[in-house]
Amino acid sequence: MKKALIVIDYTVDFVAEKGALTCGASGQQIEKAILHHIHEFIDQNELVIFACDLHEENDTFHPETKLFPPHNIRNTKGRELYNAVQTLYQEIKHLPTVVWMDKTRYSSFAGTNLEQLLRERKINDVFLTGVCTDICVLHTAIDAYNKGYNLFVFEDSVASFNQTGHNWALEHFKHTLGATIL
């Protein structure tokens, strides 16, 4: 096990047509590519982590409450993975190389055991997919950079509701975080 694929926030609320905070079509268009990369990592016995936003209803203390409509609320359909990714997850979730990771901030490293999990497995290569390129993928990428991981981003598997932000983030990954854009 040498590398980890992180699938970030690819949930109903962030991707589906009627999701609470959806990227819409741009998010739906990357579904096939994400499925492909998950299969690739599973076949190579590499780690696949589903890092998904978790919020509590009426959480007045959470900073996002002021910024976004309620989304990814615990025990709601909105927090399930989107479409065929959810189906695939159900098939592979029993594997020791598949991990579900709740997160409550933009970065997958914030308040989670992601770093311990990667260090225990001596994994230095982190591959990012999911949404939104310029929010949760970006913040995860910055933390990965600061922690010294080798960073890879699958361009066909990240998306945002904001095309300008998406393009900016890809440039930032490459030129500022030293990421390899695949």
Ligand code: ZN
């Ligand atoms: Zn959130």
